[in-house]
Amino acid sequence: xxxxxxQCVLKWAQxxxxxxxxxxxxxxxxxxxxxxxxxxxxxxIVTALRKIGLEPGDKIGLISKNCAxxxxxxxAMMLGSYISVPIFPTAGTKTIAHILDHSNTKALFVGKLExxxxxxxxxxxxxxxxxxxxxYPTLKCKYQWNSLLIxxxxxxxxxxxxxxxxxxxxxxxxxxxxxxxxxxxxxAYTWSVQRLIEKIGINKEERLFxxxxxxxxxxxxxxxxxxxxxxxxxxxxxxxETFVDDVKxxxxxxxxxxxxxxxxxxxxxxxxxxxxxLNLLLKIPFINxxxxxxxxxxxxxxxxxxxGCGSAPVSVGLLHWFDQLGLHITEAWGLTxxxxxxxxxxxxxxxxxxxxxxxxxxxxxKLSEDGEVFVKSKGLFSGYYKDKKASQSVLIEGWLxxxxxxxxxxxxxxxxxxxINDTFKTAKGKFVCPVPIEKHLLEFKHFEMLCLxxxxxxxxxxxxxxxxFPVFDRTRYEKTIKKIIENLNETLESHxxxxxxxxxxEPWSVENNLLTPTLKIKRYMLEKSYNKTGxxxxxxxxxxxxx
Numbered sequence: 147x148x149x150x151x152x153q154c155v156l157k158w159a160q161x162x163x164x165x166x167x168x169x170x171x172x173x174x175x176x177x178x179x180x181x182x183x184x185x186x187x188x189x190x191i192v193t194a195l196r197k198i199g200l201e202p203g204d205k206i207g208l209i210s211k212n213c214a215x216x217x218x219x220x221x222a223m224m225l226g227s228y229i230s231v232p233i234f235p236t237a238g239t240k241t242i243a244h245i246l247d248h249s250n251t252k253a254l255f256v257g258k259l260e261x262x263x264x265x266x267x268x269x270x271x272x273x274x275x276x277x278x279x280x281x282y283p284t285l286k287c288k289y290q291w292n293s294l295l296i297x298x299x300x301x302x303x304x305x306x307x308x309x310x311x312x313x314x315x316x317x318x319x320x321x322x323x324x325x326x327x328x329x330x331x332x333x334a335y336t337w338s339v340q341r342l343i344e345k346i347g348i349n350k351e352e353r354l355f356x357x358x359x360x361x362x363x364x365x366x367x368x369x370x371x372x373x374x375x376x377x378x379x380x381x382x383x384x385x386x387e388t389f390v391d392d393v394k395x396x397x398x399x400x401x402x403x404x405x406x407x408x409x410x411x412x413x414x415x416x417x418x419x420x421x422x423x424l425n426l427l428l429k430i431p432f433i434n435x436x437x438x439x440x441x442x443x444x445x446x447x448x449x450x451x452x453x454g455c456g457s458a459p460v461s462v463g464l465l466h467w468f469d470q471l472g473l474h475i476t477e478a479w480g481l482t483x484x485x486x487x488x489x490x491x492x493x494x495x496x497x498x499x500x501x502x503x504x505x506x507x508x509x510x511x512k513l514s515e516d517g518e519v520f521v522k523s524k525g526l527f528s529g530y531y532k533d534k535k536a537s538q539s540v541l542i543e544g545w546l547x548x549x550x551x552x553x554x555x556x557x558x559x560x561x562x563x564x565x566i567n568d569t570f571k572t573a574k575g576k577f578v579c580p581v582p583i584e585k586h587l588l589e590f591k592h593f594e595m596l597c598l599x600x601x602x603x604x605x606x607x608x609x610x611x612x613x614x615f616p617v618f619d620r621t622r623y624e625k626t627i628k629k630i631i632e633n634l635n636e637t638l639e640s641h642x643x644x645x646x647x648x649x650x651x652e653p654w655s656v657e658n659n660l661l662t663p664t665l666k667i668k669r670y671m672l673e674k675s676y677n678k679t680g681x682x683x684x685x686x687x688x689x690x691x692x693x
Contacts, residue, residue, distance in 0.1 A: 150307065150336050151374040152224035158377045159185040167373075171392050176381070177214075184218055189300035192221035194513040197298065198253065198276050198289070202227035202529040205249045205315065209233040209242070209265060210257020212356045213382050215280040217289060217370055219255050220314075220360075228306050230314040231327075232361035234663035235259050236656040237432060242268035244324050245317050248532065251275065258282045260386075274283070275478070309333025315531050316363055318482050327531035329483045330363075338485035338525035339371035341508050346452055346492060348372055348400070353449070354380040355398040357389065362664050364486040366455060368402055393446030400452045405460035406665050408475065409594075413613070415441055428470060438472040447473065454478055457664045459581055461588035462500040469496060477502045479562060483527040484545055489560050501559040504680070511560060512545075518566050519552040520545040551579070568669060570601035576641035578606055580669075583634070583642065590630050592623070595654055599673050605645030607679050611671055612655050624689050631688060646683045648676070651692040 149157065158167070158309075163182035163251035170177045175225065200206065206228045210216055223230040230484070231249045233242055235258070238310070242265055257280035259265065265285055269275065278294065304558035307313070313332045317325035342348070355375050358365045373380040381396035383389050393401075403411075419437075428434045430668070442448040453475045455465070465475050479502035491503035504509045509523040522545050529537030540547045551563040564581025571577050580598035583606075585598055593610045600606035612623065626648060635643040654660035660668050683690075 148336050149375070150224075150332050151339065151371060152305070152309065154375045154377065155181065155221060156185060156669050160605070162377065165377075166379050167377075168217060169379065169396070170214040170381065171384040171388070172396060174384070174388070174391075176395070179214055179218075179392040181377075184214075184221065186224070186300055187218050187295055188222040188225055189303070190298045192226035192297050192301035192303060193298040194278075194289070194294040195222070195226055195228065195253065196301065199310045200226075200228065200252055203229065204252040205229045205231050207231045207233055207246060207251040207254040208257075208361075209235055209237070209251070209254065209259070210280055210284075211235045211259065212360050212365070213258055213280060213282070215255075215257060216360050216382075217373075217380070219280075220370070221374075222410070223306075224303060224313065225301075225303055225482055226301070227307070229312055232314065232316060234359050234361045236359075237264065238659060239264045240493065241317075241325065243271065245327075246272055246275070249315055249317075249327060253278065255280065256285050256287050258316075258497070259284055307332045309336075312528065314366075316361070316366070316482055326533060328363075328535060329528040329531050330485070331528050334485060334525045334527065335371065336375075337368070337508070337523075338367055339375050341506055341525070342368065343372055343376050343489055344662060345490070345506055348376045350377045350380065350422060352378045352399045354378050354400055355383075355393055355396045356380050357383050357392075357445055358402065358404065358457075362457075363482040364480075364664075367486050368400075368454070370399075390444075390446060394443075395446075397446060397449040399449055400454075401447055401450045402454035402456070404457045404665050405455060406458070406595075408455060408460065408468065411445060412464060412591075415444075435608070437632070441471055442470040443475065454462055454490075456480075456502075458666045459564070459585050459588075461585060461591075463591070464587035465499045465631050469499065479503070479550075479560065481521075481546070481548055481550075484521050484523065484548070485525045485527070485541065487525055488521050488523075491559070496546075498557075498559050501555070501561045504558040504560065510654070511554070513552060513554060514547075516566070517551045517553070517563065519550045519560065519562075521548055522546070545585075570673075572600050572606065572641060573602055573604050574641060578642050580606070583644075585632060587630070593629060595650075595667065597669060597672050598665050599669070599679075600645075600674060601673055602677070603645075604683075605679055606642065607648055607676070607683065608644050608647045609676060609679075610647055611650045613682070620691075628688055646679075646687065647689045648679055649689065649691045 159181040164180050166178045167181045167184050168179040253276040255278045262285045277287035278289040281291045311332050312329050314330045315327040317327050354369050356369045383392040427437050455475045456478045474494040476492045476494050480486035480488035489503040491498050512520050527545050549566050551566050553561045569577050569579050594613045595611040597609045598606050631644050
C-alpha cells in the first residue's frame with residue numbers, strides 16, 4: 147500500500163532530518179526549515195489543538211496566502227486526524243461566511259493576507275471561533291503560532307488513516323454561485339499525487355516554487371503533494387511585488403502557472419524586446435540561443451525542465467510564442483473533483499499545443515453524446531459535503547460528469563471547448579458556444595481579458611478589457627479591432643457572429659467579484675451585469691466604450 151503524504155514526511159524526517167524541506171523568503175533572505183523542523187512544529191500544533199479542545203474529525207479552517215506555515219499546518223491536521231478546510235485568501239465576506247457555516251468549522255488558522263476586511267466581517271457572526279495567527283502581520287487572533295510552538299511539546303501520534311477517510315473539504319471556486327464542498331479522501335489524494343510523480347519522473351533533486359493558492363486543488367496536488375511524497379524542497383514568495391525576484395532565488399525545476407500570468411510574462415518580455423526585433427534575433431545563429439537563455443534567466447526559469455499551465459483557457463498563440471523561446475509549456479486539465487489530475491500534454495508535444503493532453507496513467511476519459519467529458523479513475527472525490535443530490539448528479543456509475551465540453555482526437559488528446567452551461571441561446575433560438583471564439587480572439591494579443599455573452603439577445607456581444615498599452619491610440623486600436631472582428635465573423639455561422647464589442651473600463655478582478663480566486667471569469671456575473679447591452683446595441687456601431 148502506498149505511503150500517504152504525512153507518512154512520507156515522517157519518513158524523510160527520519161532518513162534525511164537535516165535536509166531542507168521548506169524555504170520561506172523573509173526580508174529577501176531564505177528562512178529554511180528542515181524535515182525535522184517541520185515535523186516537530188506540526189506535532190506541537192497537534193498538541194496545541196488538543197489543548198484548545200479540538201477532537202479528531204473536527205473541521206479546521208485555514209485562510210492564508212502561500213507560506214511555509216500553510217504546509218506545516220496542513221501536515222498537523224493530517225497527523226492530528228482533523229479535516230482541513232482551506233479558504234482562498236482573496237475570498238469575499240459572503241464566501242468565507244458560507245464556508246465557515248456550511249463546514250461547521252471549529253477553529254481557524256489565519257495567515258498572510260493582502261486585505262483582512264472580508265475576513266473581519268465574516269467573523270462578526272463567529273466571535274466564539276478560536277483563531278490562530280501565523281507569524282506574519284495579519285488579523286488579530288486569540289492564539290499566536292509562535293506562542294503555541296513554545297508552550298507545547300510535540301504530540302505522540304501515529305495515525306494510519308483508511309483510504310476512504312476524508313482528509314480535506316475543498317470548496318470549489320464558484321463560477322456559478324456559492325462554492326460546494328468537495329470531500330477529498332486520503333486514498334484518492336495519495337493515488338493522484340503518486341501517478342503524477344511517476345508520469346513526470348519527479349525526484350528529490352527537484353526544486354518547487356509555491357505561489358498559486360494552496361486552497362486550490364492544483365497547487366495542493368502538483369506542488370504540496372509532490373513535495374511531501376517525493377521529498378522535494380519547496381520555496382514560498384515574500385510578496386507579489388518581489389515575485390519574479392523570488393522565483394530567481396529558487397530557480398525551480400518544475401513551475402506551474404495560470405494563463406494570465408504567462409500573458410503578463412509575455413508583456414514584460416515584449417516591453418523590453420518588441421516582437422519584430424525578437425523575431426529577427428531568433429533567426430540569427432548563436433544569438434538565438436543567447437536570447438533564449440537570457441529571457442529564461444530573467445524569469446528565473448532557466449533551470450525549469452517542466453513548465454505547466456492550467457485552470458483557465460489559454461491562447462494557442464501564447465503557447466507557440468513561448469515555445470519559440472524554448473519555454474515549452476505543458477497544458478493540463480482536471481477538476482477539484484478529479485484532484486486536478488486527468489490529462490496532461492507531457493512529455494511535451496509541440497503538435498499537440500492547443501490540447502490539454504491525453505489521459506494520465508490510470509485515468510479513462512470519454513465523451514457523452516453532447517460532448518461532455520467524463521472521467522474515471524481512483525483519484526475522484528468522495529462527493530459534495532452535505533449535498534447528496536449534487537453528488538449523485540456528477541458521480542454516475544464510477545464516471546465523473548465534469549460539465550466540460552470537449553473533443554478527443556485520433557491520438558486520444560483532449561481539446562476543451564468550454565463548459566456545457568457556458569453555451570447560450572440568442573433571442574433567435576440559436577445556440578452559441580463562446581469559448582472557441584474567445585480562444586481565437588486571444589491569439590491577437592489585443593485584449594487582456596474577454597468574454598462573449600448573448601443569452602436572450604439578438605446576437606453575441608464581446609466584452610473586452612484592452613491591454614494597458616504604454617501609448618494608447620484609441621482610433622488606431624479601434625480600426626485594428628474592427629478588422630479582427632470582421633475577419634472572424636466571415637468564418638463563423640450567421641448566429642455566432644459578433645454583433646458588437648464593448649470595451650470595459652475597469653479590469654475584472656477577484657476583488658470586484660468578476661474573477662474566481664483562480665482567475666477564471668465568472669461568466670454568469672458578466673451576463674447578469676450586461677444582459678441589456680446587446681438588446682439596445684445600435685445597428686450601425688461595432689465598437690463602444692464603457693462610460
